Amino acid sequence: MPASGWNPLAPVLQTVAAFSRGLVIAPDAGPDDHRLRPLLSLSLSPPPTPPPPPEVLKARPEKEAKAAPLTKEEVGRATWMLLHTIAAQFPDEPTRQQKRDAKELMHIISRLYPCKECADHFKEVLKANPVQAGSQAEFSQWLCYVHNVVNRSLGKPIFPCQRVTARWGKLDCPERSCDLEGTNDIMPNR
């Protein structure tokens, strides 16, 4: 007794498929001649999986479905978000290394920022306004100030820096697990 799902037409289909594979229309043809292709192609294997319906494609996030290049504005917003968040998380009493890192970060951005005119302009902004990162409050106020210098040059509204903590507060991490450690008097050279 054949297993359930056995197709009674299978032997017939196999015979026709085998015949069609051997059937040529040009007995004089070489092995690569396109005329050697079977006249009839039958397969017993399941049909290929159809493409997903359009609604499945639509459900993907737009950026994943279509890798559109970022705009200068998007990169700017993302960069300011990172910088203001770094400033919000900066320790009240940073180590020497952390102060150096904050300064270096801003200078690296002025060299590697992925928009040449922005980077060149930001170099001038840093020259006129050296980085101040002696504490969390000082760094976030300085950053707010230089962001406003950029805003002014672009004709954008000036942000009131007394509201910078309300706009860019500390990260919402459980038990302040995202907080960086700062300095202590035992290891002042860190």
Ligand SMILES: Cc1cc2nc3c(=O)[nH]c(=O)nc-3n(C[C@H](O)[C@H](O)[C@H](O)COP(=O)(O)OP(=O)(O)OC[C@H]3O[C@@H](n4cnc5c(N)ncnc54)[C@H](O)[C@@H]3O)c2cc1C
């Ligand atoms: C270092 C740097 C230099 C840039 N230079 C140029 C340039 O030369 N030319 C150019 O076309 N683009 C430049 N950009 C991009 C530009 O600054 C903006 O990011 C972009 O135009 C998008 O602007 P936006 O109006 O969405 O708000 P953004 O300026 O990106 O600000 C994002 C959000 O930050 C808040 N915010 C605004 N101002 C302040 C502030 N002073 N302090 C704290 N929070 C604030 C607001 O809630 C705002 O919505 C630069 C970006 C960076 C990071």
